[in-house]
């Protein structure tokens with residue numbers, strides 16, 4: 001189970017875009033989830049951050 005998740009989500013977490021409020025919100029939620037040990041929620045945030053990563057810069 002855990003190996004399956006690790007394969008889907010590589011260890012490098014996506015970086016939030018500095019000027020994006022949505023990315024900042026996801027980054028904060030991810031930090032909260034990690035702090036609470038809720039790694040499935042943290043992974044969800046990583047997925048959303050990665051999907052949201054196409055910013056025009």
Ligand SMILES: [Zn+2]
Pocket residue numbers: 017020021022023052053055
């Ligand atoms: Zn964003």
